[in-house]
Amino acid sequence: MHSKRFLVRRTVAVVAAGAAALVLVACGGDSDGGDGQAAASASAAQGTxxxxxxxxxxxxxxxxxxxxxxxxxxxxxxxxxxxxxxxxxxxxxxxxxxxxxxxxxxxxxxxxxxxxxxxxxxxxxxxxxxxxxxxxxxxxxxxxxxxxxxxxxxxxxxxxxxxxxxxxxxxxxxxxxxxxxxxxxxxxxxxxxxxxxxxxxx
Missing domain, CATH: 1.20.1260.10 (Ferritin, core subunit, four-helix bundle)
Structure with missing residues:
Protein backbone atom coordinates (compact mmCIF):
# COMPACT_ATOMS: atom_id res chain seq x y z
CA MET A 1 0.00 0.00 0.00
CA HIS A 2 2.73 2.38 0.98
CA SER A 3 4.60 1.66 -2.21
CA LYS A 4 1.45 2.23 -4.26
CA ARG A 5 0.74 5.52 -2.51
CA PHE A 6 4.34 6.56 -3.06
CA LEU A 7 4.12 5.74 -6.76
CA VAL A 8 0.82 7.58 -7.10
CA ARG A 9 2.20 10.65 -5.32
CA ARG A 10 5.37 10.53 -7.39
CA THR A 11 3.39 10.20 -10.58
CA VAL A 12 1.18 13.15 -9.65
CA ALA A 13 4.25 15.21 -8.76
CA VAL A 14 5.96 14.36 -12.03
CA VAL A 15 2.84 15.18 -14.04
CA ALA A 16 2.39 18.47 -12.17
CA ALA A 17 6.02 19.40 -12.65
CA GLY A 18 5.78 18.48 -16.30
CA ALA A 19 2.68 20.59 -16.75
CA ALA A 20 4.35 23.51 -15.04
CA ALA A 21 7.38 23.09 -17.24
CA LEU A 22 5.19 23.03 -20.34
CA VAL A 23 3.45 26.21 -19.24
CA LEU A 24 6.79 27.90 -18.64
CA VAL A 25 8.15 26.73 -21.97
CA ALA A 26 5.01 27.80 -23.75
CA CYS A 27 5.04 31.23 -22.16
CA GLY A 28 8.73 31.62 -22.66
CA GLY A 29 8.42 30.39 -26.21
CA ASP A 30 5.77 32.95 -27.04
CA SER A 31 7.81 35.75 -25.50
CA ASP A 32 11.11 34.73 -27.01
CA GLY A 33 9.50 34.02 -30.34
CA GLY A 34 7.82 37.41 -30.36
CA ASP A 35 11.03 39.17 -29.43
CA GLY A 36 12.92 37.16 -31.98
CA GLN A 37 10.43 37.97 -34.69
CA ALA A 38 10.47 41.65 -33.75
CA ALA A 39 14.25 41.67 -33.84
CA ALA A 40 14.25 39.90 -37.18
CA SER A 41 11.70 42.35 -38.54
CA ALA A 42 13.76 45.27 -37.26
CA SER A 43 16.88 43.82 -38.84
CA ALA A 44 15.05 43.29 -42.12
CA ALA A 45 13.73 46.85 -42.04
CA GLN A 46 17.19 48.18 -41.29
CA GLY A 47 18.57 46.35 -44.29
CA THR A 48 16.02 47.56 -46.81
Whole structure:
Protein backbone atom coordinates (compact mmCIF):
# COMPACT_ATOMS: atom_id res chain seq x y z
CA MET A 1 0.00 0.00 0.00
CA HIS A 2 2.73 2.38 0.98
CA SER A 3 4.60 1.66 -2.21
CA LYS A 4 1.45 2.23 -4.26
CA ARG A 5 0.74 5.52 -2.51
CA PHE A 6 4.34 6.56 -3.06
CA LEU A 7 4.12 5.74 -6.76
CA VAL A 8 0.82 7.58 -7.10
CA ARG A 9 2.20 10.65 -5.32
CA ARG A 10 5.37 10.53 -7.39
CA THR A 11 3.39 10.20 -10.58
CA VAL A 12 1.18 13.15 -9.65
CA ALA A 13 4.25 15.21 -8.76
CA VAL A 14 5.96 14.36 -12.03
CA VAL A 15 2.84 15.18 -14.04
CA ALA A 16 2.39 18.47 -12.17
CA ALA A 17 6.02 19.40 -12.65
CA GLY A 18 5.78 18.48 -16.30
CA ALA A 19 2.68 20.59 -16.75
CA ALA A 20 4.35 23.51 -15.04
CA ALA A 21 7.38 23.09 -17.24
CA LEU A 22 5.19 23.03 -20.34
CA VAL A 23 3.45 26.21 -19.24
CA LEU A 24 6.79 27.90 -18.64
CA VAL A 25 8.15 26.73 -21.97
CA ALA A 26 5.01 27.80 -23.75
CA CYS A 27 5.04 31.23 -22.16
CA GLY A 28 8.73 31.62 -22.66
CA GLY A 29 8.42 30.39 -26.21
CA ASP A 30 5.77 32.95 -27.04
CA SER A 31 7.81 35.75 -25.50
CA ASP A 32 11.11 34.73 -27.01
CA GLY A 33 9.50 34.02 -30.34
CA GLY A 34 7.82 37.41 -30.36
CA ASP A 35 11.03 39.17 -29.43
CA GLY A 36 12.92 37.16 -31.98
CA GLN A 37 10.43 37.97 -34.69
CA ALA A 38 10.47 41.65 -33.75
CA ALA A 39 14.25 41.67 -33.84
CA ALA A 40 14.25 39.90 -37.18
CA SER A 41 11.70 42.35 -38.54
CA ALA A 42 13.76 45.27 -37.26
CA SER A 43 16.88 43.82 -38.84
CA ALA A 44 15.05 43.29 -42.12
CA ALA A 45 13.73 46.85 -42.04
CA GLN A 46 17.19 48.18 -41.29
CA GLY A 47 18.57 46.35 -44.29
CA THR A 48 16.02 47.56 -46.81
CA UNK A 49 16.69 51.30 -46.81
CA UNK A 50 19.30 53.20 -48.76
CA UNK A 51 20.77 56.64 -49.29
CA UNK A 52 17.79 57.75 -51.39
CA UNK A 53 15.40 56.88 -48.55
CA UNK A 54 17.46 58.84 -46.03
CA UNK A 55 17.63 61.83 -48.39
CA UNK A 56 13.88 61.64 -48.96
CA UNK A 57 13.10 61.62 -45.25
CA UNK A 58 15.61 64.34 -44.39
CA UNK A 59 14.36 66.54 -47.22
CA UNK A 60 10.66 65.95 -46.69
CA UNK A 61 10.64 66.69 -42.94
CA UNK A 62 11.54 70.40 -43.29
CA UNK A 63 9.53 70.59 -46.52
CA UNK A 64 6.39 69.35 -44.75
CA UNK A 65 7.10 71.58 -41.76
CA UNK A 66 7.05 74.64 -43.98
CA UNK A 67 3.81 73.53 -45.64
CA UNK A 68 2.25 73.10 -42.19
CA UNK A 69 3.57 76.53 -41.18
CA UNK A 70 2.05 78.11 -44.29
CA UNK A 71 -1.24 76.27 -43.77
CA UNK A 72 -1.36 77.45 -40.17
CA UNK A 73 -1.47 81.05 -41.36
CA UNK A 74 -4.71 80.53 -43.26
CA UNK A 75 -7.06 80.24 -40.27
CA UNK A 76 -6.63 83.89 -39.28
CA UNK A 77 -5.80 85.40 -42.67
CA UNK A 78 -7.66 83.62 -45.48
CA UNK A 79 -10.95 84.95 -46.76
CA UNK A 80 -12.05 81.96 -48.81
CA UNK A 81 -13.63 79.04 -46.90
CA UNK A 82 -12.18 76.75 -49.59
CA UNK A 83 -8.67 78.02 -48.89
CA UNK A 84 -9.18 77.55 -45.16
CA UNK A 85 -10.44 73.98 -45.74
CA UNK A 86 -7.48 73.22 -48.02
CA UNK A 87 -5.07 74.50 -45.38
CA UNK A 88 -6.72 72.29 -42.74
CA UNK A 89 -6.40 69.27 -45.02
CA UNK A 90 -2.71 70.00 -45.58
CA UNK A 91 -2.05 70.23 -41.84
CA UNK A 92 -3.95 67.00 -41.12
CA UNK A 93 -2.10 65.07 -43.83
CA UNK A 94 1.41 66.35 -43.42
CA UNK A 95 1.64 66.61 -39.63
CA UNK A 96 1.45 62.82 -39.12
CA UNK A 97 3.81 62.25 -42.07
CA UNK A 98 6.43 64.40 -40.34
CA UNK A 99 6.20 62.09 -37.31
CA UNK A 100 6.51 58.98 -39.49
CA UNK A 101 9.48 60.34 -41.44
CA UNK A 102 11.19 61.37 -38.21
CA UNK A 103 10.61 57.90 -36.76
CA UNK A 104 12.28 56.29 -39.76
CA UNK A 105 15.32 58.52 -39.41
CA UNK A 106 15.65 57.67 -35.72
CA UNK A 107 15.36 53.93 -36.44
CA UNK A 108 18.08 54.28 -39.08
CA UNK A 109 20.41 56.06 -36.68
CA UNK A 110 20.12 59.29 -38.67
CA UNK A 111 19.62 62.81 -37.33
CA UNK A 112 16.15 64.30 -37.64
CA UNK A 113 16.33 67.88 -38.96
CA UNK A 114 15.72 70.12 -35.95
CA UNK A 115 12.72 72.48 -36.16
CA UNK A 116 15.04 75.39 -35.40
CA UNK A 117 17.24 74.36 -38.30
CA UNK A 118 14.52 75.02 -40.85
CA UNK A 119 16.32 77.94 -42.45
CA UNK A 120 14.18 78.96 -45.40
CA UNK A 121 17.12 80.56 -47.16
CA UNK A 122 18.87 77.19 -47.26
CA UNK A 123 16.05 75.71 -49.27
CA UNK A 124 15.10 78.65 -51.46
CA UNK A 125 14.81 77.58 -55.07
CA UNK A 126 14.97 73.88 -54.22
CA UNK A 127 12.02 71.59 -53.80
CA UNK A 128 9.57 74.49 -53.97
CA UNK A 129 10.63 75.82 -50.57
CA UNK A 130 9.89 79.45 -49.80
CA UNK A 131 12.64 81.74 -48.54
CA UNK A 132 12.37 83.93 -45.44
CA UNK A 133 11.29 86.99 -47.44
CA UNK A 134 8.46 85.09 -49.12
CA UNK A 135 7.28 83.68 -45.80
CA UNK A 136 7.35 87.12 -44.17
CA UNK A 137 5.43 88.51 -47.13
CA UNK A 138 2.74 85.86 -46.77
CA UNK A 139 2.44 86.58 -43.05
CA UNK A 140 1.78 90.23 -43.85
CA UNK A 141 -1.22 89.51 -46.10
CA UNK A 142 -4.88 88.89 -45.37
CA UNK A 143 -8.15 88.43 -47.20
CA UNK A 144 -8.17 87.83 -50.95
CA UNK A 145 -4.53 88.91 -51.27
CA UNK A 146 -3.52 86.19 -48.83
CA UNK A 147 -5.65 83.60 -50.64
CA UNK A 148 -4.01 84.31 -53.98
CA UNK A 149 -0.46 84.37 -52.61
CA UNK A 150 -1.06 81.27 -50.51
CA UNK A 151 -2.40 79.27 -53.43
CA UNK A 152 0.40 80.27 -55.78
CA UNK A 153 3.08 79.54 -53.20
CA UNK A 154 1.53 76.25 -52.15
CA UNK A 155 1.25 75.08 -55.76
CA UNK A 156 4.99 75.68 -56.14
CA UNK A 157 5.59 73.97 -52.80
CA UNK A 158 3.49 70.94 -53.77
CA UNK A 159 5.23 70.66 -57.13
CA UNK A 160 8.52 70.44 -55.25
CA UNK A 161 7.17 67.72 -52.96
CA UNK A 162 5.86 65.72 -55.91
CA UNK A 163 9.27 65.92 -57.61
CA UNK A 164 10.99 64.72 -54.41
CA UNK A 165 8.49 61.87 -54.09
CA UNK A 166 9.06 60.82 -57.69
CA UNK A 167 12.79 60.54 -56.99
CA UNK A 168 12.05 58.37 -53.95
CA UNK A 169 9.83 56.07 -55.98
CA UNK A 170 12.51 55.73 -58.64
CA UNK A 171 15.58 55.37 -56.40
CA UNK A 172 14.30 54.37 -52.95
CA UNK A 173 14.59 50.89 -51.45
CA UNK A 174 12.47 51.23 -48.28
CA UNK A 175 8.94 50.02 -49.10
CA UNK A 176 7.08 52.23 -46.56
CA UNK A 177 8.90 55.33 -47.83
CA UNK A 178 8.08 54.46 -51.43
CA UNK A 179 4.45 53.94 -50.42
CA UNK A 180 4.38 57.35 -48.70
CA UNK A 181 5.93 58.88 -51.81
CA UNK A 182 3.11 57.41 -53.86
CA UNK A 183 0.54 58.87 -51.47
CA UNK A 184 2.24 62.28 -51.65
CA UNK A 185 2.21 62.23 -55.44
CA UNK A 186 -1.48 61.29 -55.56
CA UNK A 187 -2.74 63.63 -52.84
CA UNK A 188 -0.66 66.66 -53.67
CA UNK A 189 -1.27 66.39 -57.42
CA UNK A 190 -4.99 66.39 -56.63
CA UNK A 191 -4.51 69.42 -54.36
CA UNK A 192 -2.58 71.23 -57.10
CA UNK A 193 -5.58 70.77 -59.40
CA UNK A 194 -7.85 71.98 -56.61
CA UNK A 195 -5.70 75.08 -56.05
CA UNK A 196 -5.47 75.87 -59.74
CA UNK A 197 -9.26 75.69 -59.89
CA UNK A 198 -9.50 78.13 -56.98
CA UNK A 199 -7.19 80.51 -58.84
CA UNK A 200 -9.39 80.22 -61.91
CA UNK A 201 -6.65 78.58 -63.94
CA UNK A 202 -7.02 75.67 -66.33
Missing amino acids: YGAADVAFAKGMVPHHRQAVEMAGLAAGRARSPEVKKLAEDIEKAQGPEIETLSGWLVSWGEEVPAPGAMDHSMHSGTGGMMDAEEMDGLKGLSGSAFDTAFLRMMIEHHNGAVAMAEVEQADGAYAPAKAMAGDIIASQTAEITRMNDLLGQD
